[in-house]
Amino acid sequence: MSNDHDSHAVVLPAPGPEFLPHTVAHHFDTSEQEFQAAKLGFWLFLATEILLFGGLFAAYFYFHENYPETFKRGGAQLNWILGALNTTVLLISSWTMAMGVRSAQTSQKRKMLLYLGLTALGAVTFLVVKFFEYKAKYDHGLMPGRFFTDEHGLMGDVPFAPQFFSIYFTATGLHGLHVLVGLCLILWIIKGGARGRFHANYYLPVDLVGLYWHLVDLIWIFLFPLLYLVP
Amino acid sequence: MTTNIPTAHVKAAPATERKNYLNVTNTFMSWAGTLDHKRIGIMYLVGVSAAFLVGGLFALLIRLHLWNHTGALFHTANGTSDNHLYNQIFTLHGAFMVFMFIIPAIPASLGNMVLPLMLGAKDVALPRLNLLSFYLWVGGTALALYAIIAGGFDTGWTFYAPYSLYTDQAVVAIGLGIFVLGFSSIFTGLNFIVTTHKLRAPGLSWFRMPLFIWAIYATAILQVLATPVLGITVLLVALERMYGVGIFDPRLGGDPVLFQHFFWFYSHPAVYIMILPAMGVISEMITVHSRKPLFGYKMIAFSSLAIAIISFLVWGHHMFTSGQSTYAMFAFSFLTFFVGIPTAIKEFSWVATVWKGSIALNAPMLYALSFLIIFAIGGLTGIILGALSVDIHLHDTYFVVAHFHYVMMGSTALGFFAGLHHWWPKMFGRMYSETAAKIACALIFIGFNATFIPQFIMGSRGMPRRYATYVPEFQDFHRASTIGALILGAGVALMVGYLVHSLFAGKRAMQNQWGGVTLDWMTPTPPPLENFLEQPVVTNEVYDYSTLDLKTLTTPAS
Amino acid sequence: MSAPPKAHATHGAAAAATGHDSEHPHHIASAALFLRVLIALLILTGITVGSSRIDFGGANMLISMVIACIKASLVIAIFMHVWWDTAINKIFFLGSFLFLSLLFTFTLADYATRGRDEQMHRIKAPVDKQWVHLPVTGKQEH
Numbered sequence: 001m002s003n004d005h006d007s008h009a010v011v012l013p014a015p016g017p018e019f020l021p022h023t024v025a026h027h028f029d030t031s032e033q034e035f036q037a038a039k040l041g042f043w044l045f046l047a048t049e050i051l052l053f054g055g056l057f058a059a060y061f062y063f064h065e066n067y068p069e070t071f072k073r074g075g076a077q078l079n080w081i082l083g084a085l086n087t088t089v090l091l092i093s094s095w096t097m098a099m100g101v102r103s104a105q106t107s108q109k110r111k112m113l114l115y116l117g118l119t120a121l122g123a124v125t126f127l128v129v130k131f132f133e134y135k136a137k138y139d140h141g142l143m144p145g146r147f148f149t150d151e152h153g154l155m156g157d158v159p160f161a162p163q164f165f166s167i168y169f170t171a172t173g174l175h176g177l178h179v180l181v182g183l184c185l186i187l188w189i190i191k192g193g194a195r196g197r198f199h200a201n202y203y204l205p206v207d208l209v210g211l212y213w214h215l216v217d218l219i220w221i222f223l224f225p226l227l228y229l230v231p
Numbered sequence: 232m233t234t235n236i237p238t239a240h241v242k243a244a245p246a247t248e249r250k251n252y253l254n255v256t257n258t259f260m261s262w263a264g265t266l267d268h269k270r271i272g273i274m275y276l277v278g279v280s281a282a283f284l285v286g287g288l289f290a291l292l293i294r295l296h297l298w299n300h301t302g303a304l305f306h307t308a309n310g311t312s313d314n315h316l317y318n319q320i321f322t323l324h325g326a327f328m329v330f331m332f333i334i335p336a337i338p339a340s341l342g343n344m345v346l347p348l349m350l351g352a353k354d355v356a357l358p359r360l361n362l363l364s365f366y367l368w369v370g371g372t373a374l375a376l377y378a379i380i381a382g383g384f385d386t387g388w389t390f391y392a393p394y395s396l397y398t399d400q401a402v403v404a405i406g407l408g409i410f411v412l413g414f415s416s417i418f419t420g421l422n423f424i425v426t427t428h429k430l431r432a433p434g435l436s437w438f439r440m441p442l443f444i445w446a447i448y449a450t451a452i453l454q455v456l457a458t459p460v461l462g463i464t465v466l467l468v469a470l471e472r473m474y475g476v477g478i479f480d481p482r483l484g485g486d487p488v489l490f491q492h493f494f495w496f497y498s499h500p501a502v503y504i505m506i507l508p509a510m511g512v513i514s515e516m517i518t519v520h521s522r523k524p525l526f527g528y529k530m531i532a533f534s535s536l537a538i539a540i541i542s543f544l545v546w547g548h549h550m551f552t553s554g555q556s557t558y559a560m561f562a563f564s565f566l567t568f569f570v571g572i573p574t575a576i577k578e579f580s581w582v583a584t585v586w587k588g589s590i591a592l593n594a595p596m597l598y599a600l601s602f603l604i605i606f607a608i609g610g611l612t613g614i615i616l617g618a619l620s621v622d623i624h625l626h627d628t629y630f631v632v633a634h635f636h637y638v639m640m641g642s643t644a645l646g647f648f649a650g651l652h653h654w655w656p657k658m659f660g661r662m663y664s665e666t667a668a669k670i671a672c673a674l675i676f677i678g679f680n681a682t683f684i685p686q687f688i689m690g691s692r693g694m695p696r697r698y699a700t701y702v703p704e705f706q707d708f709h710r711a712s713t714i715g716a717l718i719l720g721a722g723v724a725l726m727v728g729y730l731v732h733s734l735f736a737g738k739r740a741m742q743n744q745w746g747g748v749t750l751d752w753m754t755p756t757p758p759p760l761e762n763f764l765e766q767p768v769v770t771n772e773v774y775d776y777s778t779l780d781l782k783t784l785t786t787p788a789s
Numbered sequence: 790m791s792a793p794p795k796a797h798a799t800h801g802a803a804a805a806a807t808g809h810d811s812e813h814p815h816h817i818a819s820a821a822l823f824l825r826v827l828i829a830l831l832i833l834t835g836i837t838v839g840s841s842r843i844d845f846g847g848a849n850m851l852i853s854m855v856i857a858c859i860k861a862s863l864v865i866a867i868f869m870h871v872w873w874d875t876a877i878n879k880i881f882f883l884g885s886f887l888f889l890s891l892l893f894t895f896t897l898a899d900y901a902t903r904g905r906d907e908q909m910h911r912i913k914a915p916v917d918k919q920w921v922h923l924p925v926t927g928k929q930e931h
Contacts, residue, residue, distance in 0.1 A: 027353040033430075041425045048421075051457075052459040052462055052463050054459075055493055059489065059493075144475075145476040160477065163485075166478065
């Protein structure tokens, strides 16, 4: 009969001198329980993100059905080359992120930091390209809602021309916000990783940030063809 | 040593009051920054109770205004009814009750308190997320209060487009508040799902879990999957007001019915977020206070999941007069009837449990029995409204108002009161006055029915909802309803009074006040900070009253 | 549940009962697999862009969505590790797409079937009836 809850703490040892040990939270009995609980929780959070963006996609499909001309014309205003570039950047950054998680799982600290750094670079690149895209739209007055001026008459006389750009800016804006958050999370992981917190015995935060980053990539995989590649 | 025998630990307790989760520390920060689910539950309890009282106050204002058919309470400068103010008041009543009280109430207060105890766990799976959920509730409520100061909102709690897009009110502020409250709800649900999956005590298989857990679990699924759609809806309304993005505004090419689809995709599952936890509470009340295992345990468990899933398929029944396609309306009406089946299974199972049980007519049980009656009426009138052809006439009348008050106030709130009284001794180690509780329950039951039965009648005769003035024909019904509301208010006031009084001067509760056999009653009353003095291991089937140690019913809490 | 006191191991029983132990290894995918998936994703992106340059009419949207779903599946299964994950994680994440599809299906079905109402009404309810005057039952106050 034991009453020793305080000596209960489970500690995952550091696999090398450049790493730090991890203490499992007190309300968990095993490290595996902590790992699986955090993972399940994070998957549930990703499910909420799917439903959040899903509403936007539902709105997109509805308006695309009702105003196909507007969406065709609007899509033609977007630079599909930059869009494809951003898609490529995100896909590669997803790869570097997966490799970064893998490096954490195999206790390869320097490789992990390298891959995570490349992922962060991908995030920054994406945001920079988006900035230039937004600026181009701003210069032509192709802005959402009541800011729409269409100074150069690029949208012609399609019905409800601002509609396309409202959806474009809302969807890519919300997505861009998630990219920014992802960038911050990656930088946080790099900081912790440099201190040696993540290794084969404890790589949970890297795994979870990785999942978040892949979600960001997933959303763009659908946004890109729907917005940029309307034929 | 397996599960605790509380008496043994009482004997070992020192002469001074044993340290429990309430008194182990008492600084402000130890509460404000707590990671203990029980303390978070208490903080939520205070918060949602305050929201309930504020919402109830608005309700009384509504009912007082409707005393006269020309409007009795709110007047403009020239003496006519101030309809704008009336619109704001009923909007506030709805918004406070729905978003700040009913959706969080049972899961966040009772659920937080009881779920880890029932699972034999030390805490929820993600304690810091739990605290964040609470502060998101506080933040959302603060934004709502700010919205009131910033001019209020008069859109009804459903803030339909296009009116919510045009009205010159603080819609963005309250929208943001709802967004934040939504995330509070999502994170609570997320936490409970993970806790139920990963932190069950050894031996506690899924079909040994108390039905309260099943109900909270089904609720949590709804919270996680449905609330984000409300989030995006509120966001789009805010963007539309601020930047004119034109998703819902017909002048800009948008579609108001699309708003309704998005809104009700969340808000219909939301009403099951409200009722499922109450059903879970009632399951516990019925079994403990009849001292009999629940009839049809597995059916009740599965019916919670069935209700959760079906709730996603029926949202269009709120939109029968909005201009949907007839085929869509057929589909939604047809599917709506299915939700009655698992609901009825629960109702019949509860009644079958009570039959030939050893019934204790104490306050929790009285609330539970009231629930059985009131919920039957509420549920059946829901089926009536689900019939497409009938709803065309009843939509937006007081019949709808009466229906949802029967299920939200009469059922969910009564379930909340039942659970509150049932777990009150466990939470605080004190008992309330049983006599006062019975009187309050009677006042609430009588007052509630007196308030809303006239509304069923009025509604079926055409009295529209959300109207500040009305034809004289309905005045007697409205007056009867107002009197009922005052009786109901008196009952609630009495309840608050004796409950608060019990915290300071209540009698010491018993270790196992009611004779429950779930894990929450197998730990000292009130529980220690770490919940259990030893890891409980479950070896019996659920609700096995042969294992009840009757001594614990007469041993005082430490 | 309050069985007579027996001596039980705590951590061992707890660990065994929850089905996990601290040394259970997690699957680590090979670097080569990741690289192959990346190449596949880039190729599929190229195909999407290429096919959008050709006008297949209504099928363009379908093609690009199908390819997007394939890309998404690869990212989910391999990069996000769902292929090797526990059943419960798979159910919850993939289930969310199922519920999302409910939103899409019912909402779009409503819009898709709107036009047919006129036909129904024409058959059932002729609209050229004289309006019947209902007796006024009392003064309307405002």
